[in-house]
Amino acid sequence: MEPNIFDKFISQKTLFKNKENLRHNFRPHHLPHRQEEIEKISYNLWEALKGHIPSNMTLYGVTGAGKTAVTDYVCHHLKAKGATMGRKVEAIMVNCRQIDTQYRVLSHIGNSLLEDHERDEIPFTGWPTDRVFKELVRRMDRRGGVFVIVLDEIDHLVRKAGDDLLYNLTSMNSSLNEARACVIGISNDLKFTDFLDPRVRSRLGQLDVLFKPYDAEQLQDILRQRAKNGLNENVLETGVIELCAALAAQEHGDARCALDLLRISAEKAEQIGDKTVDQSHVRIAQSQIESDQITPVIATLPSQQKLVLAAVIINERNGLRNVQTGQVFDIYQQACKHIRQNPLTQRRISGLISNLDMLGLVTARTVSKGRYGRSKEINSSIPTNINPEEIMTSAEEEMGVVFNAHYHHQTAL
Ligand SMILES: Nc1ncnc2c1ncn2[C@@H]1O[C@H](COP(=O)(O)OP(=O)(O)OP(=O)(O)O)[C@@H](O)[C@H]1O
Ligand SMILES: [Mg+2]
Structure with missing residues (x-):
């Protein structure tokens, strides 16, 4: 039989009992150090099991602080309890990074309320938004009970599409007859409510839960x-x-x-x-x-940014660290000449250096030089196991020319 490249894995002893347990989307049975947050959220959602409307909530915290995991966990328990108590509660989680327009969020929620045998899906596009909204309200009323609508990573949607969705969803109870709804917004941007209309902010912020970093x-x-x-x-x-x-x-x-x-x-x-x-x-x-x-x-930096980063690296390759903007500009100008490009002004280069600093590729520290004023000390901050020359050259062939050319180095003042 022809040997197969997967054969060797079959005989290999694995270190994993179940790798799924170590993946992001796995729902653990227990979430250590999040008891307080689970308590706060579940105490509020307990209202839903009594048939009342829970307060709207905003959950904040840095990335990886367990916001999605905790909410998913609480919603899972809520639905299970609703089923055993015979109460109509529904929790719907929408990831607003993936589903990122008002239309798509509303149609997604509406379509998730279809029974198995029903076929009348709200189309991806084409309807006026208020028709989608009315259809959603109709479907929620038909089911009845309390709906918990979770908008995860809501800051993305608000930044992209404004706060109309939040306005509509948080005022939904005035359109509903048989059903009730509450909204939970999750964000890792503490300032995202600054973008909101004050009315939306006060409706959504009835109850805030802050997730501290671990x-x-x-x-x-x-x-x-x-x-x-x-x-x-x-x-x-x-x-x-x-x-x-x-x-x-x-x-x-x-x-x-x-x-x-x-x-x-x-x-x-x-x-x-x-x-x-x-x-x-x-x-x-x-x-x-x-x-x-x-x-x-690094690979997707715009060409001019690549040239500036290359100038920092070329200085360092020649033993020059803590260089100033002028020294980066000097090498940058020579690099432009080597590839026959018109250089930008030193002022623009200074801005591009700040961008690279924001991306974490260089550090540009402002130091005081006494009576010579202030200047920047610029260093690359790319970890040593990464080869930026190679990455830039395979992304843009011309960068190979830049790195292989000869340069005259200015000495620092
Ligand atoms: N207390 C915990 N116990 C076990 N696993 C946890 C705990 N907190 C977080 N995790 C796990 O860490 C990963 C990240 O958590 P989660 O996705 O909830 O973060 P997040 O706060 O939603 O971050 P982001 O703002 O980036 O969406 C997930 O795989 C989650 O299962
Ligand atoms: Mg999350």
Whole structure:
């Protein structure tokens, strides 16, 4: 029989008991360190099981703080309790990063209320929005009961499409006869309510729940609990959980990042054929994650930004660190000449350097030079395991010319 490239995996011993447990979208039975938030949200939604309207809520917190996981968990329990108590409660979660217009959110909710045998879907586009809204109200009334509408990552939709959707959904109870609705908005941007009409803000903000970032010890508990069912016993060497948690705690306490580190570390160990996961695998995983994040950022920089970044790197290649804007500009001008492009002014370059700083690719620190005034000290901040020359050159061939050319270096003042 012809050998198959997958054969080797079949005989390989796996380190995972169930890898799904370590993925983002898995719903754990227990969410450590989120008892208080679960309590607050479920206390409010308990009203729905009594047939009353719960308060609208806004949930805030940094990315990876467990907002989606907690809401999903509470909604799951709410629906289960509703079914056993014979109460009509429905919870509908919409991710507004994926479904990002008022029309699509309304039609998505409306279509999720169709029974299996029903076919009359609201079309993707084409209807006036108020018709979609009326149809949604009609379907909700036909079902009756209390609807909890969760708009996850709502800041995206508001920034893109304004707050009409929130206005309509938070005033829905005046159109409903048989049904009742409450809205939960989830955002990782604390300031997103600044964009809202004051009426919408006060209706949505009846009850706020703030999710604090996890600290390293809390992340350890989360990882231990997820690893218990995700990984085989005794495959984690001491210090692995602690290191993953410490690295993720530096990244503003992001549980998603901690989970990724742990899962990818175990994958790396398994690929190499190691029987256990140790701290060296975590380091490998960390640099892979970093590279996966930074590579597309560098590759998709506009050409002028690439040239400025190249100028910083070319200075550094020649031992010049803490360079000033003038030195970057100088190399940039020479680079433009090498590829026959018209250079932008030094003022514009200064702006592009600030952009690169915002993207985390360089650091531009303003330092005081006493009576010579203030100037910037510019350094690349791309991790050493990433090769920006290679990334830029494969994205734009001309960058190869830039990196291979000869440069005259100015000395610092
Ligand atoms: N207390 C916890 N216990 C177990 N797993 C958790 C806990 N908190 C978060 N997680 C897990 O971490 C990951 C990120 O959490 P979640 O998606 O809820 O973050 P979020 O606050 O919604 O972030 P974002 O603002 O980026 O949407 C998920 O896989 C989730 O299951
Ligand atoms: Mg989320």
